[in-house]
Amino acid sequence: MSETTRRAVTMADVARHAGVSRSAVSFVLNDRRSVSIAEETRDRVLAAAAELGYRPNAGARALAKNQSDWYGLVTEIVTAPFAVEIIKGAQDRALIDDKYLLIASTESDPAVETAAIERLLEQRVEGLIYAATWHRAVELPEIAREVPTVLVNCFDAEGRYPAVVPDERTGGRRATERLLAAGHRRIGFINLDPEIPAAVGRLSGYHEVLQEAGIAADAHLEISGHATAHGGYDAASALLDLTDPPTAIFCANDRMAMGAYDAIKERGLRIPHDVAVIGFDNQELIAGYLRPGLTTVALPFETMGALGVELLAGMIAGQSTGTGTVTVDCPLLERASV
Template structure:
């Protein structure tokens, strides 16, 4: 079936322009309009008129696009989405991209062509220009991620500050060789956490050794393999900050496979505070994200926009905290403390 995105590609215009042509908008040049209409005829594109008509009413449905539904980090966020939606009489339609850019685009296209009232992106890997175009046609909120330079409603934490706090926690515990296993660098959150790690190392006048930064993909397996690389260095780290809990668990497994004790020989701190953090041995020290609150805030903000009310704040930054458990050890002689709250709720 020919989609609007196919017409846009063939006509060398955006999907938003195709939509304007179909709607009879006067804000399209004659030349562009003729080119789009010619492509529509050539491809035999059939606009979804039923969806178009339904969009003028309320479908009472919100589409939520996730990067990986198998990642336990998103479970509580989705619960927050659904609880608020159900409280206000809406349904939630989930789209799992499996970290594939092509599927992200397809779900976004569905939100434009089908009868949904709004869209929440918990992944934002498409170019900024495309996100901006979507926001002009569908009420849109970003959850967890954000886009620099665009005034799109967003709910997240301060990832730079949280990563800096996690790294400083290890440094203040006496560690001088602190490594970082990052997420994929195509993701803005991964870049932010690397930035926070680098800031902490520099603030404490430690050597910034790029060999101590290894790029993972948020899976246990990548944490395992990257930890093996770090431990094979001539001067291996005594502590590691992993950009999520699953990679931190993989790092602990790698250390144990080599007979390295956690936390006696290697301290490990994760990020997110998913249930797995309490199940691994030793229990994982981690940065807690308020996952459920992220979901509730994002859905509440989106439904306010859908129902014609301007959100009180377009950028909501929720607090994070470090939860100290058994996977880290203070080697400086001072005592570690748990539940250190970092950041503020705006």
């Protein structure tokens, strides 16, 4: 094995192999077109670099340019299904501008989070995407202000950073409108834990549509399932055991819808013939495999990731994006439960 394959190939190695000066190699490999280099020399340098397997030193280049072509993405659980969608949307959008993501998982630990952001800054990332796996207010460490930063699926309570979040209220409207369009007038609602943004927004959309249809809100038809399948089962059981039970149930997430399916079938009722069900999230491992397939409102994680990078790129380019919140539409996905 030769020396040049045992260690990183340098510009000096390329210069010796091509029979030119190191300065000429630097000009060619850094594409310095303002310097006059004969095409024959340029071709010889590029051929030597390819033959030796030369790779540029990204760290040195970042120091020289004060620019790395990397964005940092920070999230608490990179293996969560929704985080994967955010990452895909962000990376696909970054590639349009020949940028790449450095991804750091924080596991919801503030100390790890600060250390992760510090490490990304050491790598000279041009900006940060801070992504949460569920919609909520967050507090970022002060060092995040050293570079342009955009929040995805979360927001800064102090309003210091631009944020991209799902349009929870409109999503709640879409689900309720779909059930009304199917002829249902008595619609139960199984909500998440109260006061979190998703619960507030989805309930608000539900109430708005009922009011517009001239249907009075009924507190007996609103119950919390605490975001779990077990909670959805208990909540649906309580709704179905009412003297005047609902003919449709809007569940504020797909896990609760899964529990509601069990409660409905346990009573010998059929979906959607006796009771219609709509979920929220479009969690593929649930919505796509329940029988019948679950009609649900999708959280636009991939779109939010892409839009977050688009806003970040604009900030880095000096465009004024402000620190407002951008909401992204939550589309209704039809399957067979309505």
